[in-house]
Amino acid sequence: MTQARMIEQQFMRWVEFVGGLRHSLFGRAMNRVFPSFALVVDKNPGKGDFTSIQEAVDSIPLINLVRVVIKVNAGTYTEKVSISAMRAFVTIEGAGSDKTIVQWGDTADTTGPSGLPLGTYNSATFSVNSAFFIAKNISFKNTAPVPKPGAIGKQAVALRISGDTAAFLGCKFLGAQDTLYDHLGRHYYKDCYVEGSVDFIFGNALSLYEGCHLHAIAESTGAVTAQNRMSILDDTGFSFVNCKVTGSGALYLGRAWGIFSRVIFAYTYMDDIIVPSGWFNWGDPNREMTVFYGQYKCTGPGANYMGRVPWSRELTDEEAKPFISMSFIDGTEWIKL
Template sequence: MVVKLFLFILLLDGASSALDTRNGSNEIAVVEKAYLKWVKQMASFKHSLFQKPENKFKPCLKLRVRKKPRFGDFRTVQKAIKSVPAVNLCRVVISIGAGTFREKVEIPPTMAYITLVGAGADKTIIEWDDTADRMGPSGHPLGTFASATFAVNSPYFIAKNITFKNKAPLPPSGALGKQAVALRISADTAAFIGCKFFGAQDTLYDHIGRHYFKDCYIEGSVDFIFGNGLSLYKDCHLNAIGSSYGALTAQRRQSMLEETGFSFVNCKVTGSGALYLGRAWGTFSRVVFAYTYMDKIITPKGWYDWGDKNREMTVFYGQYKCSGPGAEFERRVSWSRELTTEEAKPFMSVDFIDGHVWLPTS
């Protein structure tokens, strides 16, 4: 385990570049490619972290992060995380006090069962301002993958009542290299309750794994929820801040065999600009909106095929009993779907993400 992790770190340090895959390039970011290769290797081992989900909720360790040292164990979130055993096998609860914590945070792959609890999403804020074109320590651009303010690479992560923010300014339309991720979740079985995510282009990188977002606020301009996760967004507020055309989702399902996709249930979409519900980043991109209020900012067509007509035959884009001035289905693209009750049912509950197995009950 330690040897594999060391080799992975070396591979990251030696990455020659981190090209964004959504700027018309067919190359995958080197850093992301290295990470996914490592995950695949680890998944082939009979290791407890990668078997059928068996979450743990009873804490074995509690830590406090506070701006004032005398009130806590640590002054920064990253230092608290670094104090946890490298291979962690029990629930660690880290409470984070009120204040703005200006730091870039990453949780390594072996450090499972981490819970972060803030004093309130408007009170506890973790922020940074990296962009994809910013030079990293290796002298190469960070790329979208490494631009994240907060990056989670370990399973069974839980965050409650925290704001994750990328403070990079809203880029002009068509600007290159300005992807700026607030949070990247690159691991299975993660839950975010009452959290807020602020950014512009590429706010929330819903990368890989099964995820649950409940009572969250997510703000951005272009592709501000993107990736290839299998994720349920319940009772969330999605707010666009663009001044021209933008897109809410860019889901990257690449094969009909992949059980990934985004489902939005009982959500609200508001904001400015003209917003597509989604762009087909993946050939088999899958996104569903159910019982969701859509403001007038939603473009009548609703969806964009990423300039590839072939994707219109393979994507799965649907809505079910949505409301609001932007929810009218009559003018949607012909290759989207107005779902029946039977078609919508698999996307409506936590069963979509096998949540009854691994989600906390409170």
């Protein structure tokens, strides 16, 4: 059997699995939709319950079992926010993504409290470690400047999501290198805007991006994604459906951070900034045998499949089907917005 035929058979076995079973890494998702109580954050002490988002989060019980809505009134909140693992069912709702902004400026090489560099993981302006998180109409921003090509330690995360079953609606993620750390869990992004330069959506989550705008601000060469699936057993990957990719620089659709990296773009408009080859193997030709990179009915001057690397694929209807609906993230089970 030829090597190409073996890869094709392996791919189709995975497509059938994704389309037919609940993802094995996750149990049944039991969301709580209706809010039990609401908190208000306002920079003016007389107009809300708290003046900072972190204060509002800290007021929630350490083990939370009810839906709590934190309404964040218009303003720029310069603070670093973290939601701990057991504070589930938290909703953060802004007054609009251009009106409510939470921002900070740490990078991976920023010195932390221990005297050591924070690293990429801890550079995040906003960190979510709990399940069933929802964010609506708010911007998450890392204010660190766009690094020069080849700069070390300049990863600067705007938001890190490490909890299962999270949804983001009408949000903006603003940064440069490593803007959105789509770390772990099943996630849904609807009508969001993500801006960055290199690997500005990265991690090992199982995520569906629907109707999102991905905007590059790379000064030379950049990349939209760096998906980090490292095991053949991981039920993870990124799927972009009805999105658009615009911006500056020469842009790869993805770089193979993980040996088994998976990224799909479907019905997506691509500007002429897309590098014709489309994908980069992270400098390791062996990854060309194990990654799954695909397009399906994309449009725009950057979407031309001619010139793409031979280890990516133009998906058939059958191959694309599992990636373009809520079933990709078991969404009918937990997305009730």
